[in-house]
Amino acid sequence: GESVGLHLPTLSVQEGDNSIINCAYSNSASDYFIWYKQESGKGPQFIIDIRSNMDKRQGQRVTVLLNKTVKHLSLQIAATQPGDSAVYFCAEGWYGQNFVFGPGTRLSVLP
Amino acid sequence: DAGVIQSPRHEVTEMGQEVTLRCKPISGHNSLFWYRQTMMRGLELLIYFNNNVPIDDSGMPEDRFSAKMPNASFSTLKIQPSEPRDSAVYFCASSLSSGSYEQYFGPGTRLTVT
Numbered sequence: 289g290e291s292v293g294l295h296l297p298t299l300s301v302q303e304g305d306n307s308i309i310n311c312a313y314s315n316s317a318s319d320y321f322i323w324y325k326q327e328s329g330k331g332p333q334f335i336i337d338i339r340s341n342m343d344k345r346q347g348q349r350v351t352v353l354l355n356k357t358v359k360h361l362s363l364q365i366a367a368t369q370p371g372d373s374a375v376y377f378c379a380e381g382w383y384g385q386n387f388v389f390g391p392g393t394r395l396s397v398l399p
Numbered sequence: 400d401a402g403v404i405q406s407p408r409h410e411v412t413e414m415g416q417e418v419t420l421r422c423k424p425i426s427g428h429n430s431l432f433w434y435r436q437t438m439m440r441g442l443e444l445l446i447y448f449n450n451n452v453p454i455d456d457s458g459m460p461e462d463r464f465s466a467k468m469p470n471a472s473f474s475t476l477k478i479q480p481s482e483p484r485d486s487a488v489y490f491c492a493s494s495l496s497s498g499s500y501e502q503y504f505g506p507g508t509r510l511t512v513t
Binding site: 320322324329330331332333334337377381386387388389390391392 | 403
């Protein structure tokens, strides 16, 4: 599904390179963060999460970094593949509350 | 598990008509969320339920929108009367309310109001 605002940031990377997608969150009380991936015509899909008591978490080919001082979150994708092309959303939340999604970043993987 | 199921996948209707979107969450999940996604506003939470009870409906745009969850396996989002500005993709998501907050999204319903 089309999913982005008028000014959606776009990141283009060469296949095999590493990708870094950034997100600034707004609420210093947020204690839980999630990265989602949305492919065209599909709903968002969970990638990785991190709690505020951590500053780094690794998954398969993905790493999330959290800097609470500047309220910044990043998603690193190692060895980017064509299948990684999608829109990536960060979401912030706090215990018992719903989540607020960022505007998203479009990742385009070049052959 | 089949995942979150939404119907219809596409809906085209005329302004003023009633629209009902349906969602079946993942079995065992006790939280359900309705989102709307547009190019202008991105992904917005409309309402969410916990154990079939609406917890926060502050995202519902106006009285034309209503949502129900009569049981743990079914929810509806109704728009009456529909307007062209309601055109969007509507997603339903479900999660376990304890532990991980990971939400599982359905495939969405693309609504077009002419």
